[in-house]
Amino acid sequence: MTMLAVRELHVHLGESHVLQGVSFEIREGGVTALLGRNGVGKTTTLRGLLGLAPRRGSIVLDGAEISALPTHEVVRRGVGYVPENREVFAGLTVQENLRLAERPGGRHHYDLVYELFPRLKERRAQRAGTMSGGEQQMLALARALLNDNRVLLVDEPSQGLAPHLVADVADALARVAELVTIVLVEQNLSLVRRLARDAVVLDQGRAVWAGDAGELLGDPGRTRDYLGVGVAR
């Protein structure tokens, strides 16, 4: 069952044509990794899906075309987003950040969030801007996990997290992935290996490979070609 189908997605930013017709499909459930070198447009793809970047092309979510909808309508169809730079509201407290993220009409999983990140519970009254980098990342994840989602778009969640937290986050995402479809952008390949079922690789503004994640990461030639790395560890 296809959850999300992207066809010929184009995004222009300033003068550069960043996405030049990206097409891929995401299966329902599980984690699909969106991979590629720095600056190929992974973040831009996610932002395009949400309508945060001006886009052209077709985006079908759950059978409905959403490419003309404003961002908040897309989100209300059950799309959660964890942005690359955390983008927590620095002037608001942790609790206010979470309250703001509550989508009306659904359940709000404070229990899950506080269980995953007890730190957030302790720091409810602290202004998000004064929290450490990693704490902010937790908050950004929590904001998305708070609601019932159909799809979760997660951009580099492990960035700036201490190793044991990376493990925790991985566990959390794995748990969530049983209920929700996750699109994951991640540089940490061991995390990808552990979580992802499918993978899509972007290069030069296009999707150049799609398929089984294990197959991609298990093939040193492909990884070198697409991701520029010999697989470590």
Added chain:
Amino acid sequence: MSTFVLLTITGLGLAALYFLVASGLSLIYGLMDVLNFAHGAFLTLGGYAAWLVTDATGSFTLGLVCAVIGCAALAALMETALLRRLYGSHVPQVLLTVGLLLAVTALVRQVFGSDARQLATPAWMNEVTEILGAPIPNNRFLLIVVAVVVYLAMSAFLARTRYGLIIRAGVENRPMVTALGIDVRRAFTLVFAIGGGLAALAGALTGAINNVVAPDQGTSLLIFAFIVVIIGGLGSFKGSAVAAVLVGLLQQYANFYGLVGAGDLIVVLLLAAVLLIRPQGLLGRASA
């Protein structure tokens, strides 16, 4: 003693007026980070709207209500038609509102002439009530009551509804708020309308105190509103209230006890002192 009572109560009346003048500005500045010069335009328009309706119907109350509703609608229109295009770029927003202030003031002068227009208020407002031997004009009580009501209502609006949060977050990072599934635009329009309505209320009441409305009443009140908002602290509604009381009382006492006419200098001095000692204002957040 009766002099002190007189000065204190009229000082509070003055404070109430300053607070009302500043409240809309404070709300919009605090929530949306827009230094809204057009607030001055609404202060003027509110006064003129009240005058027009009062003149036509003979009812000041009706004039007041119409002014508030009319200006709220106009502010909403201004937000949707003009300001909305400029979110994310604060300086152009300030500039836009500067342009509106200049244009609207000139328009009012062009249409209604530069002479002040007399605003008829109910007789009881201009009578006095003696308290401890001090004859207090009744309209000062009206000001104080309205200011308290506005303060309570706005505090409840900010604390009890999500709008406060949405807007504070939206100012910081508008796209991210929409990415949480929230229609930021509606919230912004609402707040702007409230700001416009508050300005109209203050403008009409200023007209009632002065007994006249004049084309540049907005521009001169605006400076006071700025000063009150800054002394009170950026983004603090409560701060504006505290600052208004401080300024109102201080001014009144200075004008009576101090050197002749020290009232305006003392406000400027107070502002300078606050900026130097506590730049974020009395109750302002350290920096947002």
Added chain:
Amino acid sequence: MRILREVSLQVRRGEIVAVLGPNGAGKTTLFNLLTGLRRPTEGAILLEGRDVTRAPVWQRARKGLARSFQITSLFPSLTVMENVRLAAQAHRGGSLALWRRVTRHDPALDEAGRALDLVGIADRADDLAADLSHGGKRKLEVALAIVGRPVVLLLDEPTAGMSAEDVPEVTEVIRKVRDTLGTTIVLVEHRMDVAVGLADRMAVMHHGTLLACDTPERVMADAEVQSAYLGEAL
């Protein structure tokens, strides 16, 4: 709230020290204290033997203290080159010279060019910093910090958000900076491989205190560190 408690750390000239610790342990706060963005409630900070505890930010930078930021902090409306040139100019002095025009033949420009080369974004020199991708900005951040040939270099998660491809490059740059310039480097790093590979010593922080500070091998073996920080390795 007390964020750091009795942290004492001495770093020798030319040494690379990696600061590790779970999120919120106080690593960035430590950097903010060292650079002067925050003031300690108690204690002293000595730079090359001189007390700089109360010196303002810019003065410490003048004395050769440079840093990069965990959350990218650049001049978005200047070009990449101008960003670095500004940093180069800052350490060369004479920035207040109103009569000195910025010319095309400027030693600071050459230095800036070399720094961009070093971090590998020389090809983006004429783009606005705002238009770089995240990884690009991280590299620019490092370039800004090293161009002044600082005596002490503080790097807050220099590789955060970089693709695996670029990490070894940046690691190499950091090592080269130390080797060629003799710069003392303190870095915060969550990537174990990078930290272990670079550091002469590793300092582990936890709840605002310094848990351990020793060679990588010994720190990695420390049981307390294991439980506090590494958890089950992935």
Added chain:
Amino acid sequence: MNLSTLQARVLPAAEPRASWATPALLVLAAALPYLNVQIPVLFDGAFSSPGVLHLMSLMCVMAAVAITYDLLFGFTGLLSFGHGLYVAAGMYTTAVALAGQGFAAAIGWTLAVGLVLPLALGAICLRVSGIAFAMATLAFAQAGAIFVVRDPFRVTGGELGLALAYERLPEWLVGVVNAPYRYWMALGLLALTAAAVRWALASRPGRVWRAIRDNEGRVAVLGLRPYAFKLMAFTLSSFLATLAGMVYALVAGGAHAEVTDSTFTLGLLVMVVLGGSGRPYGALIGGLVYTYLSHRLGELSTVIGEPLLVLGTLFVVLVLFLPGGLASLTRKKGKA
């Protein structure tokens, strides 16, 4: 939020470029008093007529003031609501010293005041930044306005202003027939101001000013003290504004209280944005156009009595549809 970083997103980094056009235009402008040519509608008389020369003198002076304002606002990111104070300081110092001590002393005093006043006030105001800075400058300007209008020491003439003691002026500055000399003086001021600001922006501190506009905190971490640079920009800009105030007084024949009003500084803001803030020539064009319109609109139109109605509306339209200002019309949009 921080005003200066926000602004950065709308303002492109300008790269002042020299070209042959500038000297050519300057020569042409200097030759205008010899041109017995009239542009109908636009000007109400030939270029050589005193009325037109006087208007153009005012345009030059205001353009110079606008340039100094843009140095602060457009290039350093300092939003001041009190810039008029320094223009007023120049005007009043000139008028007062002229009456008391003569022309040479007036120039001397104006230069001194132009240096000391902004250094002192800038040192205080710059302790805060963003909106607080804007308000601090506003507060001092208000204090200045109160001083001028209330005139406690009976030196400023209050709201009546202070006409120049013209008998103490050199003859070539007095009388309508000498309008060309005043025009050349104003043009000279404009050229000097534009050149000084352009030079400053291309200098080392000039780069730092723009960096401060973008990200002040980071500048400090690079080892540069933002306060010193901001004070430098503030003093330079205000000094040049004081100088312009002196020429303004000489052109207008006296000092007047309107300059101390906060709407004067708002007018400067409008000029700068009208032209295009943070762009070469932007403030210059804006200053010329705004001053021209505010003087001529009343005369040109009988329907519209209030020039500010047109100017305010024009300003709104511009902010919405041409955020780069008039200067962005002449230049293709290029990167950097």
Added chain:
Amino acid sequence: AGGGDSVKVGVLTSTSGLVAGYGKQFTEGFKAGLAYATKGTNKAGGKTLEVTYHDDASDPAKATAAATDLIGKGYKVLTGTVSSGVAMQVAPLAAQNKILYINGAAATDAITGINDYTFRSGRQTWQDVRTAESFVGGVRGKKVMVFAQDYAFGQANVAAVQAVLGKAGGATVTPVLVPLKTTDFTPFARQIVDAKPDLLFVAWAGETAANMWQTLAQQKVFEATRVVTGLADRATFGTFGPAADKINFLSHYFAEATSNEAAKALAKELGSTPDIFHSDGFTAAQMVVRAVEQGGDDVSRMITGLEGWAFTQPKGEATVRAEDHALLQPMFQAKLSGGVPQLVGTLTPDQVTPPVTPTK
């Protein structure tokens, strides 16, 4: 110069800005006066008057720009402005360029005797104050307070009261000067009540007047002292509120005060009740016509033609004093009842003659 058969006259006044209303009156009055003085021919001494009207927006910079433009175009006669600030900057231009300037309604005493080329068509503050004095007769040994706004207009009134009632009249004069942007006048009213003066002279302009009068009434100032103030334009008659009938008004001009030939002509030309500054415009036109009749286009002959000239203006008989160009004119005492002004008494020009300020 050339002996052409027309003379250009520039009327410079506010048609926009703060005092546009006054400017409108002045202009209308000027047109009426021109028709009256030239008997509808628009000619004086055989020369056609080419009159043009210009806005000064009560901004001195705009005014001097317009004046420079006109002078450059060969205008020999300028008149107008209702703003003292503008008048003070235009007057020196007249002397510098040797043209005739007949100031409009600006009341400042400083215009009198400012230079040989400047005349005035309205009253000056000194004359206002002298009229105020007439309400109490002798003030020797009495306590007089001046309640005014702390800027040029108010300060000038304070100075005049100190000179007329204090120095010359022997009263103790206490000023109460209020910052311009004051919203609540209670403290000042209280100060006045506490001081219990024998006479309170109020000099006020602007939009806070109504509030100020109301506060005086509320704090029972009228019970504590006798209050005198100037009667301004008709639009402000309502601002006095219920206190109006307790105030003694000194008046520069109101339509009900006179009914001479000039006043009738003014009312007829206007087709409505003339207002305070209509009279000044009318007078300015009379003086322009006189100047051209006497001097053609020779400015120094215009000046000698005006000096010492006695004529009938809407206010009554007026004389241009040769020494300092003060306009000696009658002044009025008035009261308001039901919003309509009534004449209480007329002061002859020599009862309110200002001291001579010889021109420099």
